[in-house]
Amino acid sequence: MSGLKPIAASAVILTSILLLSCEGETKKLVDGYRLERFAENGKFYLITSRSESGGGVFDGTIEKIGWNQDWILASVTRLYNGDPNGWYALQVKTKQVTGPFSEAEIKANPAFSGILPISCADVMAGKSGR
């Protein structure tokens, strides 16, 4: 390390900036959960930490999302092509994920009343899905 020349050190710093900057923008939702737009594919994930690999809390990418203090509802495309896509619900307190649900099941469930899922792009733009 002691023999590292200034130009090499500069390259190292520039490279550090490069690799550090590859994560996407995030938006806080509720109780530490965040919606992240991953820079490499423009898709959205529900995460609890920036450094997570994989598909986040719902194990998939999210098209629409809505939430209140108790629930986060999301329309999910699962990462594993053998898993079913659809609406999934996260109970915030217990961290339990259930689903998939059809849109009709979501609307009929009183626990989800008052939650109005919107597109992830709208959430990033500052609109609220609660």
Place this chain on the structure above:
Amino acid sequence: MILLAPHCSESLAPSNGGLFSSSKRATSPLQNRVGGLRRRSSGRLSRSRSTRPETATGSTAFSCKTASGRSFFLSRDPIGVRGGINLYAYVGGTPTSSSDPLGLAGWGGAASNTGDWATGHKGGDTNYGPDTGEAQEMSRSIAAQKLTSYFTSKNSGILCNDWQGVSDFKASFDFRELFGEHSNGTAEFVGSARGDVVIGVAFCNSGSSNGSVVAIFVLTNTTSLTSLLYGLWPNAWNVTKPGAPLSNWTQTYEWTQTYSCKCCDSN
């Protein structure tokens, strides 16, 4: 090659929604090609039905000889053959005059890639196929290991012709790759990447209930001024002209992996 094990109860011949596509996948026309793969309008990768030959991995050891003629290693790469068959590559092939106690060797490759991108020597779309050193290095990255682990755990216990791929895996960079035994120049440059796995082919061994699945792993990364500057640089201001300094550069790293699987339930 698709063979049917004689005592299997179900056919292994591929069909729509079987080996090569999921019934839940989009049926829209195929669009962009990524190496030997095609990206659908949904963004998911798929591969047309084909047989990819399995690659045999040889093992070669580089060693010194003692006066007695007996071979020995001066100091092998701590990650062993996972770092490639040249166990002295990490010291530039000169184990008697070089060392890498801090595991910083990868920085050279990362800095070189950064320089090439900044000066316009690399840009546009670059596909690193299975035989390239870059793809091999990415296949050893921690992000790739996480993708591999996810893929294999999801397909654990699944019959060969039911194995499914993975789309849009968020392969985040792991800081352990900066130093020590995980130091990896290509991974350091790439940082985080999108990960996909496509089932290339599945087959059963003749007269056996066992078979194999060949999976194609793809990691995709775009280097741009926007990604460099934490998104503060507007996408519209990015340099898109291939060959221009600091222009968008999309790299695709592709490699294959063969897995053993069961062709039918043993009972």
